[in-house]
Amino acid sequence: METLVIIGIVNGLIVGGVYALIGMSLTLLYGVLRVVNFAHGEFVIGGSFLAYVLFNTFGIPPLAALPIAAISFFGLGYVAYFLLIPRLARSDDPESMSFLMMYGLSIALAAFMLVLFEADSRSIDYSFTPISMKVGPVYVATARVVALGVTLVVAAGVSAFLFLTLPGKALRAAIMNREAIQIMGVDIVKLSAFAFALATGIAGITGVLVALVFPAFNAFSGPEYAIIGFIVVVLGGLGNPLGALAAGVFYGLAEQLATVFLPQAMAQIVGFALLVGTILVRNAGFGRWRVSR
Amino acid sequence: MTNPATDARPVMELRNVSVAYHGDIRILQGLSLAVRPGQITGIIGPNGAGKSTALRTLYGLLKPIEGDVAVDGEVVTGMPPWRFIAKGIALVPQNRSLFNDLSVEDNLRLACWSFRRDKARVNGALERAYAQFPILHERRKQPAGKMSGGQQRFLELGRALALQPRVILLDEPTAMIAPRLSAEIYEFIATLPKQGITVVLVDQNVRQCVRISDHLYVLELGQNKVDGAKQDFAQDEQLRTLIAEWVDYRIDA
């Protein structure tokens, strides 16, 4: 039992790290743009497929795929911003149009991946040596330990950017007061494009991690990750990147420990119970930093 | 009548501007307004008259459905708000414009965004703000949102003035500031033209606004009810009576 709990905690941290990155990128994007990106899960899975293609076609291992995914998805997000978001401004009702548009994008991207990769589940046949490592009393796949390490580096890097650099502070400032940041002379269009690109870049990296941590993925896996991302965003407080990181880890731990203590079917609903609970009890989430409109 | 101050080209103008928030209700209805260089232009009028709307339109935060905005005689209608700082124009809006979770100092640094790479200029701007409002220096590491309402207003004022703008638009600058301090702030605003700073002052504190303004606009229902140089108000008994009734303040003849 004790070993099971330790395994649950280790897995919770690993899986939670992935959720944390998804939540952080989603919450940044929502905070700056006030757009709920329903297609975020597809961007994540796109990163998984990219790692898959890089390995299977070019023999590039997942670790080397990380920077490629980061840069190419950053660029993809930048372009996507200018293709999508300025259209919304011209609508009479940008809020509901953004829901429709991002939902449509989600379906379109899933269909696109379906055409390219068919409906089969994929996984990357890459194995690290040694294949597993001893963490305390338990063995953990090296791929998962590596994923956790990458998660820590990315989370620390993005946090340092957000909290220690002026452009990062400008990004957070835009989340706190979108009008005031424009009065400060900051070009909100450029800043929003950057936020979209950054969130998509993180999604690309997260996709590679998904391929390392989870057994398989397919063209329709996106929504699973997006939904967890939304739960994490709400738990962490809308627009609060550190809150999202904490909430992601918390969610991962809850999910993995639930599989230890609860029957399978119950474990599935833990996440939703958390979401409903948070909304009912504290609608500001973990973070006190609540986005004002 | 030739008056070099009033005949100079306006630094900012609204030309027959109409603004609507949603749908067809026009909050501003063909409003024209000119900000003369080196003066304090006061805008007064009852709640909901459209004073803040006029100021926000001047700063590009709202786009007119009719008419134009001009800076230095050049039409800039539709120019986004972030381009105004580069033109030397700063705004202190009526609603809160601070970044609550960022420190006082970071709030000031973000105001220096357009010249952020010029370290000396940034430090100069910080020093000016701290010299003007010592409380900001004392609290520089604290989150802006943790300061009192009045202190937050100081930060907003200090932030705008630190940029050494040539034009500053102030919307209710002393809202939430204790009476004695607010009197000091009006004294201070009155000295700005001597430092070469043109002021647009929207204020419910009509007494002070009328007292320090050189030119007055009285808005009502999104239109310019009456406007003129203060000496014209002073000379015209009818206008003086109107102002007196309107704002409960008699301009001395």
Ligand SMILES: Nc1ncnc2c1ncn2[C@@H]1O[C@H](COP(=O)(O)OP(=O)(O)OP(=O)(O)O)[C@@H](O)[C@H]1O
């Ligand atoms: N964001 C908004 N959406 C819709 N209507 C608005 C908005 N802001 C202001 N209004 C309306 O525009 C009109 C003018 O508002 P404005 O804020 O310009 O008045 P004001 O003269 O500054 O008043 P006060 O002295 O109370 O600050 C009001 O009727 C107000 O209800």
Ligand SMILES: [Mg+2]
């Ligand atoms: Mg107002």
